Amino acid sequence: xxxxxxxxxxxxxxxxxxxxxxxxxxxxxxxxxxxxxxxxxxxxxxxxxxxxxxxxxxxxxxxxxxxxxxxxxxxxxxxxxxxxxxxxxxxxxxxxxxxxxxxxxxxxxxxxxxxxxxxxxxxxxxxxxxxxxxxxxxxxxxxxxxxxxxxxxxxxxxxxxxxxxxxxxxxxxxxxxxxxxxxxxxxxxxxxxxxxxxxxxxxxxxxxxxxxxxxxxxxxxxxxxxxxxxxxxxxxxxxxxxxxxxxxxxxxxxxxxxxxxxxxxxxxxxxxxxxxxxxxxxxxxxxxxxxxxxxxxxxxxxxxxxxxxxxxxxxxxx
Numbered sequence: 031x032x033x034x035x036x037x038x039x040x041x042x043x044x045x046x047x048x049x050x051x052x053x054x055x056x057x058x059x060x061x062x063x064x065x066x067x068x069x070x071x072x073x074x075x076x077x078x079x080x081x082x083x084x085x086x087x088x089x090x091x092x093x094x095x096x097x098x099x100x101x102x103x104x105x106x107x108x109x110x111x112x113x114x115x116x117x118x119x120x121x122x123x124x125x126x127x128x129x130x131x132x133x134x135x136x137x138x139x140x141x142x143x144x145x146x147x148x149x150x151x152x153x154x155x156x157x158x159x160x161x162x163x164x165x166x167x168x169x170x171x172x173x174x175x176x177x178x179x180x181x182x183x184x185x186x187x188x189x190x191x192x193x194x195x196x197x198x199x200x201x202x203x204x205x206x207x208x209x210x211x212x213x214x215x216x217x218x219x220x221x222x223x224x225x226x227x228x229x230x231x232x233x234x235x236x237x238x239x240x241x242x243x244x245x246x247x248x249x250x251x252x253x254x255x256x257x258x259x260x261x262x263x264x265x266x267x268x269x270x271x272x273x274x275x276x277x278x279x280x281x282x283x284x285x286x287x288x289x290x291x292x293x294x295x296x297x298x299x300x301x302x303x304x305x306x307x308x309x310x311x312x313x314x315x316x317x318x319x320x321x322x323x324x325x326x327x328x329x330x331x332x333x334x335x336x337x338x339x340x341x342x343x344x345x346x347x348x
Contacts, residue, residue, distance in 0.1 A: 032084050032101060033314040035302070035326040038091060040118075041077035043067040046231065046239075049122025051212055055154070056118070056323035067119050070325040071301050073112030076221050079325075091327075103298030103330040111143045113348050114280055115219040116301055116325065118153070118212070125207045126228040126239070127162055127186060130220065131249040132201040139245070140222055145201045147279050148217035151344050152195040153305055156210030160190045163197060164254035165204045173252050177243055182227050187254065196274045196284075198259060202251035214303055216282050216346045224249065267291035269337060285343040292336050297347040300328040309339030 040058055045066025052068050053060045069077040071091070078090035086094050094101055095112040102112075119125075130146035137143065150161075164187040167173035176185040186204065191197070191211065199205050204226065207213060224242035232238050262273045268289025274282045287309055308321045313328075313335045320326065320341070328335065 031086075031098060031331070032329045033332060034084060034316060035311060035313070035318055035320075036084065036086075036091075036094070036101070036329055037082040037324065037326045038071055038079040039082050040068040040070045040325065041072060041079060043069060043077060046233065047121055047123040047125050047209075049120050051120040051122070051154070052118060055212065058323070064122075065120065066122075067117050069115065069117050070303060071114070071116035071327065072219070074115055074219050074221060101299065101327075101329040101331070112219055113144070114301060114346065115217050116303060116344075116346070117215045117217070118303075119207060119215060121207045121209055121211045121213075124209045124229060127182070127204060127206040127226045128223050129204050129226060129246050129250050130201050130224070131222055131245070135249055136220060136222055142220060142222055144218040144220040146218050146220040146222055147201045147277070148199045148215055149275055149280075149282055150197045150199065150207070150213040150215050151274070151282075151284065151305075152191050152193055152197070152211060152213055154212040155192050155195075158190070159192075159210040160188045160208045161197065161211070162186050162204065162206035162208070163189050163199070164256070165250070165252075166254075168253050170247075170252050173250060174247055177226065177247065180227075186227075196259075196261075198256065198275050198277070200251070200256070200277075202249055203254070203256070204246075204250055214305060214344050216280055216301075216344070218279050266293065269293070280346050280348060282344065282346045285341075285345055287337055287339055287341045287343070289340075290336065290338040292334065294334050295328055295330075295332045298330050299347065301346045302326050302328065303344045305342045305344055307339065307341030309337055309341040309343075312336040312338070 048066025073092040269291035
C-alpha cells in the first residue's frame with residue numbers, strides 16, 4: 031500500500047509547565063503560550079497522529095494500525111494496541127515528579143494494555159538544567175516515610191544534562207524533566223502517570239493538582255537502579271548510527287547523516303524524527319524531502335531506501 035514514508039502530523043498538548051519553544055524551534059502551530067507536548071508519532075486515544083500523505087491521508091495512525099496491519103508487519107489476529115509513542119516536550123517550568131507502572135500493574139489495576147517505560151534524548155538544555163532521576167531510599171519503608179513527610183530534597187536524585195544527553199527511564203523510576211529542557215521522548219504507548227510531587231503548584235482555578243502517592247509507592251522500584259546501556263556506533267557511508275538503548279520495549283538510535291547512505295529496512299517498521307537539518311529519502315525511485323521537525327514511519331514492505339543530506343534523526347523500533 032505504501033512504498034513511501036508515512037508522514038504524521040503532530041498533536042499539540044497544553045500543559046501548566048509548557049512554553050513556546052515547540053513553535054520557535056519547529057514552527058508547530060501551538061494552541062497557546064503554555065504548550066508542553068507535541069505527540070508526533072502516536073496511535074494513543076488521547077492524541078492520535080493524523081497521516082498526511084498517501085492512500086490513508088486524513089486517517090489516523092490508530093486507524094492504520096487497526097485496519098492495515100500489513101504496514102507494520104502485524105499478524106492479522108493481533109489485537110494489541112500500537113506499541114510506541116514519540117513526543118517532543120518543552121519544559122518551560124519543572125514537570126511534576128512522577129512514576130509510571132509496568133505492564134502487569136497497568137493491566138491488572140488500570141485496565142490499560144501497557145505500562146510506561148520511556149527514554150529521553152535531550153534536544154536543548156539551558157545552562158544549569160537538571161533532571162530528577164531516581165531516589166536515595168534504600169528500603170520501601172524509607173521511601174514511604176520520606177514521601178509522607180515531604181522530604182523531597184533528601185529523597186530525590188538529580189542529575190545535570192546538556193544537549194545530546196540520553197536518559198533511559200524504566201517503569202518504576204521516579205523522575206521529572208527540569209525547567210529549560212526540550213526533549214524527544216520515545217516510550218511505550220501509555221498515558222498512565224502517578225504524580226508524586228508538584229512543587230505545591232495550583233491550576234487556573236487555584237486548586238492543587240491531584241497526587242497519587244498510594245499507587246506511586248506500589249510501583250516505585252526500591253532501591254533505585256538503572257541498567258548499564260551497551261551503546262554502540264556503526265557507520266554506513268555518510269551515516270553514523272549510535273545505538274542509544276536496546277531493551278525489551280524499544281530500540282532507539284541517534285543518526286548523524288553527512289552525505290549519502292544506502293539502507294535496508296530490517297525491522298517490521300521504523301519510526302523517524304528529524305531533529306536537525308534537511309535530507310532526502312529515496313524509496314523505489316521516488317524522492318521525499320524531510321527537515322527538522324518532520325516525523326514519519328518507514329512501513330513494512332519497503333526493502334531498501336537511500337538517505338542523502340546533512341541531518342540528525344532519532345529513530346526507533348520495537
